[in-house]
Amino acid sequence: MANDKKLVEAITSMETDFAQWYTDVVKKAELIEYSSVKGCMVIKPAGYAIWENIQKELDRRFKETGVENVCMPMFIPESLLQKEKDHVEGFAPEVAWVTHGGLEELQERLCVRPTSETLFCDFYANDIQSYRDLPRLYNQWCSVVRWEKTTRPFLRSREFLWQEGHTAHATEEEAEERTIRMLNVYADFCEQVLAIPVIRGRKTDKEKFAGANATYTIEAMMHDGKALQSGTSHNFGDGFAKAFDIQYTDRDNTLKYVHQTSWGLSTRIIGAIIMVHGDDSGLVLPPAIAPTQIVIIPIQQRKEGVLQKAEELRQRLSGFRVKLDDSDKSPGWKFSEQEMRGFPLRVEIGPKDIEAGQCVIVRRDTREKITCSLDAIEETVEQTLKKMQTEMLERARAHRDSHIYEALDYETFCKTIDENPGFVKAMWCGDEACEMKIKEDTTATSRCMPFGAKAIGDRCVCCGRPADKMVIWGKAY
Amino acid sequence: MANDKKLVEAITSMETDFAQWYTDVVKKAELIEYSSVKGCMVIKPAGYAIWENIQKELDRRFKETGVENVCMPMFIPESLLQKEKDHVEGFAPEVAWVTHGGLEELQERLCVRPTSETLFCDFYANDIQSYRDLPRLYNQWCSVVRWEKTTRPFLRSREFLWQEGHTAHATEEEAEERTIRMLNVYADFCEQVLAIPVIRGRKTDKEKFAGANATYTIEAMMHDGKALQSGTSHNFGDGFAKAFDIQYTDRDNTLKYVHQTSWGLSTRIIGAIIMVHGDDSGLVLPPAIAPTQIVIIPIQQRKEGVLQKAEELRQRLSGFRVKLDDSDKSPGWKFSEQEMRGFPLRVEIGPKDIEAGQCVIVRRDTREKITCSLDAIEETVEQTLKKMQTEMLERARAHRDSHIYEALDYETFCKTIDENPGFVKAMWCGDEACEMKIKEDTTATSRCMPFGAKAIGDRCVCCGRPADKMVIWGKAY
Numbered sequence: 011m012a013n014d015k016k017l018v019e020a021i022t023s024m025e026t027d028f029a030q031w032y033t034d035v036v037k038k039a040e041l042i043e044y045s046s047v048k049g050c051m052v053i054k055p056a057g058y059a060i061w062e063n064i065q066k067e068l069d070r071r072f073k074e075t076g077v078e079n080v081c082m083p084m085f086i087p088e089s090l091l092q093k094e095k096d097h098v099e100g101f102a103p104e105v106a107w108v109t110h111g112g113l114e115e116l117q118e119r120l121c122v123r124p125t126s127e128t129l130f131c132d133f134y135a136n137d138i139q140s141y142r143d144l145p146r147l148y149n150q151w152c153s154v155v156r157w158e159k160t161t162r163p164f165l166r167s168r169e170f171l172w173q174e175g176h177t178a179h180a181t182e183e184e185a186e187e188r189t190i191r192m193l194n195v196y197a198d199f200c201e202q203v204l205a206i207p208v209i210r211g212r213k214t215d216k217e218k219f220a221g222a223n224a225t226y227t228i229e230a231m232m233h234d235g236k237a238l239q240s241g242t243s244h245n246f247g248d249g250f251a252k253a254f255d256i257q258y259t260d261r262d263n264t265l266k267y268v269h270q271t272s273w274g275l276s277t278r279i280i281g282a283i284i285m286v287h288g289d290d291s292g293l294v295l296p297p298a299i300a301p302t303q304i305v306i307i308p309i310q311q312r313k314e315g316v317l318q319k320a321e322e323l324r325q326r327l328s329g330f331r332v333k334l335d336d337s338d339k340s341p342g343w344k345f346s347e348q349e350m351r352g353f354p355l356r357v358e359i360g361p362k363d364i365e366a367g368q369c370v371i372v373r374r375d376t377r378e379k380i381t382c383s384l385d386a387i388e389e390t391v392e393q394t395l396k397k398m399q400t401e402m403l404e405r406a407r408a409h410r411d412s413h414i415y416e417a418l419d420y421e422t423f424c425k426t427i428d429e430n431p432g433f434v435k436a437m438w439c440g441d442e443a444c445e446m447k448i449k450e451d452t453t454a455t456s457r458c459m460p461f462g463a464k465a466i467g468d469r470c471v472c473c474g475r476p477a478d479k480m481v482i483w484g485k486a487y
Numbered sequence: 488m489a490n491d492k493k494l495v496e497a498i499t500s501m502e503t504d505f506a507q508w509y510t511d512v513v514k515k516a517e518l519i520e521y522s523s524v525k526g527c528m529v530i531k532p533a534g535y536a537i538w539e540n541i542q543k544e545l546d547r548r549f550k551e552t553g554v555e556n557v558c559m560p561m562f563i564p565e566s567l568l569q570k571e572k573d574h575v576e577g578f579a580p581e582v583a584w585v586t587h588g589g590l591e592e593l594q595e596r597l598c599v600r601p602t603s604e605t606l607f608c609d610f611y612a613n614d615i616q617s618y619r620d621l622p623r624l625y626n627q628w629c630s631v632v633r634w635e636k637t638t639r640p641f642l643r644s645r646e647f648l649w650q651e652g653h654t655a656h657a658t659e660e661e662a663e664e665r666t667i668r669m670l671n672v673y674a675d676f677c678e679q680v681l682a683i684p685v686i687r688g689r690k691t692d693k694e695k696f697a698g699a700n701a702t703y704t705i706e707a708m709m710h711d712g713k714a715l716q717s718g719t720s721h722n723f724g725d726g727f728a729k730a731f732d733i734q735y736t737d738r739d740n741t742l743k744y745v746h747q748t749s750w751g752l753s754t755r756i757i758g759a760i761i762m763v764h765g766d767d768s769g770l771v772l773p774p775a776i777a778p779t780q781i782v783i784i785p786i787q788q789r790k791e792g793v794l795q796k797a798e799e800l801r802q803r804l805s806g807f808r809v810k811l812d813d814s815d816k817s818p819g820w821k822f823s824e825q826e827m828r829g830f831p832l833r834v835e836i837g838p839k840d841i842e843a844g845q846c847v848i849v850r851r852d853t854r855e856k857i858t859c860s861l862d863a864i865e866e867t868v869e870q871t872l873k874k875m876q877t878e879m880l881e882r883a884r885a886h887r888d889s890h891i892y893e894a895l896d897y898e899t900f901c902k903t904i905d906e907n908p909g910f911v912k913a914m915w916c917g918d919e920a921c922e923m924k925i926k927e928d929t930t931a932t933s934r935c936m937p938f939g940a941k942a943i944g945d946r947c948v949c950c951g952r953p954a955d956k957m958v959i960w961g962k963a964y
Contacts, residue, residue: 046567046609047597050560055625058556079535083527083646084561084599084630085583090523103589106562108599110584111634111645120524122561122585122599132523148532153561153629157588168588169560 021350023290028234035284036163039293039351049161049168053277056351057164059301060280061171065151067203067299068173068275071195077147077175082129084152085120090128094253097127100220104156106168122155127221127246127272130176131254138268140259141180145188149175164281165238165487172276178256178268182247185269189245192273193226196241204279205296205402206230206286207410208240209482211458216442219272223247229457229482231410232285235431237457237484240282243273281487286406287375293352294375296402297395302353304332304391307344309360311336319364323357323384327391349374354398355391373398375405414482416466423471423483427452433484435463437477439470448472448483457482498827500767505711512761513640516770516828526638526645530754533828536778537757538648542628544680544776545650545752548672554624554652559606561629562597567605571730574604577697581633583645599632604698604723604749607653608731615745617736618657622665626652641758642715642964649753655733655745659724662746666722669750670703673718681756682773682879683707683763684887685717686959688935693919696749700724706934706959708887709762712908714934714961717759720750758964763883764852770829771852773879774872781809781868782830784821786837788813796841800834800861804868826851831875832868850875852882891959893943900948900960904929910961912940914954916947924949925960934959 020038022030036042041057053061069079085108092098105121123129130148138146151173161167175192179185193210200206208228218225222244230240251257251267260266287294297303304327308320317336324334335344341358348356358370371380371390375398382390413432417423426434438444438456449455463480470477497515499507513519518534530538546556562585569575582598600606607625615623628650638644652669656662670687677683685705695702699721707717728734728744737743764771774780781804785797794813801811812821818835825833835847848857848867852875859867890909894900903911915921915933926932940957947954 043610043614045560045606047560047562047564047606050562052560052606052610053558055555055557058558061558062556078532079539080532081530081535081538081630081648083522083524083529084632085524085527085646087524105589106585106597107587108583109586112581112583120583129522129524129529133520133529137520153558155561169562171558 021290021292024233024288031288031290032281032285033163035288035292035350041280041284041293042163047168049158051163051167053171056301057280060283060295060299061277063299063301064279065173068195068199069151071199072149072173072175075147075191075195077149080148080150081152082123082126082133082150084123086123086126086128088119088121090132091121093128093131094221094250097221097250101125101156104158106155106157123152124154124156125272125274126150126152126154126174127176127250128254130272131250131256131270134178134256134268135254138178138256138258141261144178144180144258144268145184146178147175147188148177149173162281164277164284170277172274174272174274177271178251179270180258180260180266180268182269185245185247185271189224189226189243189271189273192271193228193241193243196243196273196275197228200228200230200240200279201403203296203298204283204286205298205399205406206240206282207403207407209458209460211460211463211482213242213458214438214442214445214456214481216445217456219244221246221249223249227458229484230282230286231413231433231484232282232487233288233409234285235413235433235484237433237486238278238282238285239457239486240279241273241275244271246270246272287402288352291346292350294402295352295354297354297399300352300354301331302333302351303330303395304355304357305344305348305353306332306334306357306359307341307348308334308336309341309358309363313361315364316359316361320359323359323369323387326388327357329388330391330395354395357387357391375402417471418467418469420471423448424452427454427483427485433457433482435466435480435482436471437465437467437469438479438481439473439475439477440479441470441473441475444470444472452483452485454483454485457484457486498767498769501710501765508765508767509758509762510640512765512769512827518757518761518770519640524645526635528640528644530648533778534757537760537772537776538754540776540778541756542650545672545676546628548676549626549650549652552624552668552672554626557625557627558629559600559603559610559627561600563600563603563605565596565598567609568598570605570608571698571727574698574727578602578633581635583632583634600629601631601633602749602751603627603629603631603651604653604727605731607749608727608733608747611655611745612731612733615655615733615735618738621655621657621735621745622661623655624652624665625654626650639758641754641761647754649751651749651751654748655728656747657735657737657743657745659746662722662724662748666701666703666720666748666750669748670705670718670720673720673750673752674705677705677707677717677756678880680773680775681760682775682876682883683717683759684880684884686935686937688937688940688959690719690935691915691919691922691933691958693922694933696721698723698726700726704935706961707759707763708890708910708961709759709964710765710886711762712890712910712961714910714963715755715759715762716934716963717756718750718752721748723747723749764879765829768823769827771879772829772831774831774876777829777831778808779810779828779830780807780872781832781834782821782825783809783811783834783836784818784825785811785813786818786835786840790838792841793836793838797836800836800846800864803865804834806865807868807872831872834864834868852879894948895944895946897948900925901929904931904960904962910934910959912943912957912959913948914942914944914946915956915958916950916952916954917956918947918950918952921947921949929960929962931960931962934961934963
């Protein structure tokens with residue numbers, strides 16, 4: 011029993027110190043380990059298996075919309091990075107530079123890609139000739155590097171895994187349609203698979219991607235009320251096309267510039283899963299993404315017939331991601347481990363259960379215990395996983411909605427942001443100066459201008475001038 | 488018809504110039520495009536889809552043996568790379584160095600990983616404490632960088648995709664068992680999925696991996712008789728463990744060093760698929776790996792009912808990787824394209840076929856035409872794909888076996904290597920000087936000492952001294 015305690019006691023309570031709780035969970039659930047490479051992490055099997063499931067789900071959704079995967083080089087020649095003015099200004103200060111190859115100094119420095127717009131554009135400039143070549147709907151799964159000063163597991167690291175989609179279209183309308191479509195793919199994925207409710211909206215110009223005409227975002231609220239930008243989709247118009255000379259011959263035999271988009275989602279989202287669903291016992295994984303959905307824990311496993319029955323259940327549940335823990339650890343230790351690692355269900359089965367023809371199913375999120383007839387285990391497990399998935403989303407949505415406030419004047423705005431974890435809705439005039447002032451006064455930033463939002467007034471919450479933009483504000487990761 | 492011709496004529500014949508034929512196929516089948524980053528390639532959708540299928544098949548096989556996926560950083564601090572003497576000597580001359588992060592010069596240079604032994608060792612040194620932590624069976628899918636001077640699509644590029652497995656074991660025996668086991672996974676995969684017969688064997692000390700005790704390899708013969716090393720598996724003994732101080736407390740409470748292995752297979756293997764199976768019309772993909780297994784090509788598709796029937800067939804064949812080409816190109820152009828891209832089967836269906844209740848199936852490899860009743864299309868397609876897969880392996884094996892020669896004396900050896908594309912079996916004394924001399928005289932290298940090989944004499948083919956090692960020699964990619 012000493013061991014059981016150790017595992018649990020090692021986590022800081024969320025209420026005491028949310029940041030420390032987060033770090034504890036990441037370590038104790040064995041998702042990540044720090045490495046000797048400053049600011050870079052090792053993603054361990056339990057963490058990487060979550061990413062593999064995210065990849066599988068998203069990749070299928072991308073392909074259903076016609077997207078194809080490709081692989082671009084990881085290096086960008088300095089001259090290529092500099093072709094689009096806003097883009098280089100945004101990224102150059104935070105890239106890693108390769109200056110030597112083998113024993114020789116390079117004639118031109120190469121940066122390790124922080125994102126690959128320039129590489130795709132360089133490729134498209136030759137690849138796209140005619141309207142027949144459009145649209146191009148390409149994506150790649152890779153890692154990118156941004157030389158961050160302060161880093162945190164999953165949330166901010168010098169190297170991180172992501173996918174980046176890059177598309178080229180004949181018209182402005184098609185590009186806009188694709189930008190929104192991919193944002194919706196992200197949003198549906200977050201809600202249906204990760205049980206994370208998100209707010210869809212547009213970024214202000216200050217917060218948009220370097221080189222984009224418009225950036226759309228999905229914003230999620232973590233348990234501590236802070237915002238996490240969970241995926242973004244950018245419409246570039248023909249800005250990059252002009253910088254890289256990507257033209258196609260249209261049906262009318264004239265040369266036209268393409269319109270482009272890009273969209274990305276990264277391993278940051280694993281941070282969101284942890285901070286939306288986790289509790290003081292550790293990780294809580296939504297069934298749809300959990301690498302292990304069910305762990306079977308035999309009780310008094312040395313008694314005759316127990317392990318045999320447990321193995322029989324494992325086989326019957328093999329349509330799910332199930333494992334049997336028949337190690338020599340105590341059941342109590344195994345319970346704690348199931349909780350720490352966030353496996354959605356545990357199935358307890360001991361001699362008394364077997365005699366009664368039943369077992370006990372325990373939900374990770376609510377700790378509800380369900381006594382289940384062995385005959386009905388497949389159906390009960392299936393229903394319970396489904397119910398848990400739905401309820402996790404509902405719970406997260408209720409928590410979020412109860413932490414969204416409105417402010418009509420600046421005093422209320424500042425007080426609300428200061429005293430209440432969560433988001434604040436407020437009107438904004440569109441002037442970047444107001445955004446800056448709000449950030450300086452409160453540390454909150456504009457998260458997005460939600461789609462279809464109703465105005466809650468007609469004056470800017472900051473300067474009092476006329477305003478027609480409803481903005482969600484919040485402190486962010 | 489002008490277009491049909493163009494597509495086909497653009498390929499150089501294999502007999503005329505095999506290297507040019509290879510480059511033509513790679514380009515015309517749209518597998519790869521050169522990039523603005525010298526020595527780095529863009530893998531296009533048709534090429535990347537092959538890699539995705541390779542990943543899917545291999546990853547499943549790895550996991551069946553207990554392997555878990557992880558993600559290590561892409562950078563290695565210079566001091567870490569230098570910890571194992573042989574390893575750094577082997578790799579330092581060909582790595583890319585990052586010297587600046589953002590606007591600052593780094594205190595210590597980082598190399599972009601050429602392979603990740605040092606990162607895994609650094610991680611294992613903390614991660615492994617007790618015999619309970621063993622074995623560790625980790626793998627990662629990633630890209631690595633080696634600053635090659637001359638590059639060729641898939642075969643040699645500055646950045647390439649691969650997987651690298653890294654395991655740690657309690658005993659020497661276990662490590663050796665794992666090394667061989669993973670070599671066998673590669674060999675079975677190559678033969679069963681890629682239809683590429685391979686020779687399993689051990690590398691000579693001269694050819695082994697930098698830092699390994701023993702390197703095992705699978706060697707394949709390309710259509711031009713040259714060898715391609717298709718996958719390697721290394722036993723490190725406790726050499727890295729001593730350099731990185733990776734010790735565990737054993738059951739008897741003493742500290743012991745772990746024994747390690749690593750094993751890798753890269754996008755080079757796509758080069759092997761091309762060069763083993765391709766012909767003068769383009770790529771020929773084995774059904775088990777082909778991203779598109781069947782293309783349905785409607786004949787006189789504007790005639791009533793043709794497209795409808797073609798679509799009906801597509802739906803009935805949806806258990807396979809099928810696509811319907813209803814573009815406005817001519818059937819002849821579509822046939823050429825199917826051949827160029829190596830889709831295993833095409834199904835032709837026109838008004839006369841529909842009237843007769845049949846369609847025509849054409850195999851890519853043999854061009855055999857099979858008239859098939861529409862009622863039986865699922866079974867016929869399934870059997871034909873299976874047969875094609877088997878026959879492609881048999882054909883490749885027959886080609887290889889008819890190009891393996893034996894040499895008992897040096898004159899015969901040099902003449903055979905010089906005049907006959909293929910491999911030569913010959914005895915070797917074990918002296919590196921003989922290996923060097925053979926390489927200088929013939930440009931052939933020792934490919935491997937095959938498992939279970941019978942001696943074909945008792946004297947070294949080069950120096951005439953006593954020899955008990957049977958070696959396969961060949962010119963290599």
